[in-house]
Amino acid sequence: MADLHIEEYGSGEPAVFVHGSGSWGVDTFSAQRTLADEFRVLLVDRCGYGQSPAAGPIGWPTDRTKVADLLTELGRAHLVGHSTGGTVALLAAADVPHAVRSLTVIEPSVWGIANPADSPPECAAGDKEVWRRGPDLTAEEFLIALFTLAGVPDAPEMVGTWTAKFSDADWAGADAQRHEAWPGDARIDVGALAESPFPKSVVIGAWDPAVHPALAAIAASRRRQAVEAEHRAVAQRIKARLVTFSQSAHNPMSEEPDAFNALLRDTWRHARDEPGG
Numbered sequence: 569m570a571d572l573h574i575e576e577y578g579s580g581e582p583a584v585f586v587h588g589s590g591s592w593g594v595d596t597f598s599a600q601r602t603l604a605d606e607f608r609v610l611l612v613d614r615c616g617y618g619q620s621p622a623a624g625p626i627g628w629p630t631d632r633t634k635v636a637d638l639l640t641e642l643g644r645a646h647l648v649g650h651s652t653g654g655t656v657a658l659l660a661a662a663d664v665p666h667a668v669r670s671l672t673v674i675e676p677s678v679w680g681i682a683n684p685a686d687s688p689p690e691c692a693a694g695d696k697e698v699w700r701r702g703p704d705l706t707a708e709e710f711l712i713a714l715f716t717l718a719g720v721p722d723a724p725e726m727v728g729t730w731t732a733k734f735s736d737a738d739w740a741g742a743d744a745q746r747h748e749a750w751p752g753d754a755r756i757d758v759g760a761l762a763e764s765p766f767p768k769s770v771v772i773g774a775w776d777p778a779v780h781p782a783l784a785a786i787a788a789s790r791r792r793q794a795v796e797a798e799h800r801a802v803a804q805r806i807k808a809r810l811v812t813f814s815q816s817a818h819n820p821m822s823e824e825p826d827a828f829n830a831l832l833r834d835t836w837r838h839a840r841d842e843p844g845g
Contacts, residue, residue: 572634573619575611578604581669581836582642585611586635586660588651588677590745592618592737596650599825603832607646612638614653616744618737627749628652632659639667646836650674650821655751658802662757665764670839671808672832674771675818678798679752681805686797691790692752702746707739710746719789761806767839768808769831772799773816773823780817787817 575594583603587596593611594601595618603609615630616622624630635656639645646669649657654676661671679692698713705713708731715723734742761768775792777784786792803810811831813820821828 571620571623572615572638573613574638575613577601577609577611578607580607581646581840582608582610582644583646583648583832583836584635584638584642585609586631586647586649586653586656587612587614587617588649588653589748589751590741592741594618595737595741596653597648597821599822600648600829600832603829606833607836610638610642610645614656616747617741622744625749626744626747628656628659628751628754629749631656632663632754635660636663636667639664643667644669646670646672646832646839648672648674648832649676651818652677652748652751654678655754655756658756658761658806659754661764661766662760665760665766668764668766670767670769670835671761671764672769672771672835673802674820675773675795675799676770676802677751678754678756678802680798681756681758682794682797682801687794687801688790691794694791696750696752699748699750699752702748705746707742707746711742717791719786719791721785756802756806758802758805761808767835768806769811769835770799770803770806770808771811771813771820771828771831772796773818773820774812774814775817776814779815783817 585597587593592613597611613620616626647657654673661668698717702710711727712723775787813824816823
């Protein structure tokens with residue numbers, strides 16, 4: 569399907585899951601395989617990640633077309649995207665809204681949608697600069713640059729501790745990420761999405777320092793505040809509900825899987841009951 573590697577589970581209405589940067593389908597959405605008791609779950613490996621070959625430049629310009637083609641091939645499907653995969657999902661849903669039953673994006677990587685007073689342009693510029701340098705860095709150097717940008721104290725030490733547990737697949741994902749197109753360059757057609765009748769949800773984590781003390785510096789950073797402003801702006805401008813998971817940071821689908829899966833079931837069942845669903 570659409571020249572992508574897809575792990576498929578169950579039957580029923582199809583639901584396409586699009587992972588973020590540095591990961592792959594099953595790694596990101598392993599906890600969502602239980603939804604296959606009621607739905608046809610398709611966990612996509614984006615181009616250049618997992619078992620999908622790099623069909624052109626790695627990143628959203630290639631992935632939006634691949635995912636849109638997959639949705640069209642399926643007829644109509646629910647669409648879920650995380651982080652950069654959320655950016656891809658927003659783009660693909662706007663490209664082929666007739667092929668989307670519902671849209672759920674989790675902490676999508678977007679810039680330039682919020683009011684500049686809430687998301688200063690220098691935050692986006694700093695983010696873009698790190699991604700621009702990616703191909704000239706090693707995978708570990710790139711991760712350190714990302715963690716430093718996010719406001720992590722002692723980023724080299726933290727990255728070293730984290731990567732010490734990396735599998736070959738983890739390193740392959742990290743290496744692919746440093747070659748990926750910056751997701752902030754994607755221009756989301758918020759008007760087309762706002763006019764689309766399917767249910768839409770933007771999911772974010774609360775980033776509560778009491779729950780995630782190791783992430784307290786990130787949660788308090790100016791960049792994180794800008795990122796959250798972008799998430800809220802996306803929800804408002806595409807007429808989506810904003811859902812906050814109180815015990816989660818960037819990964820509600822794995823940090824609070826039962827509650828997240830319940831949200832998806834409710835969304836998908838509701839879409840089924842809607843006229844034309």
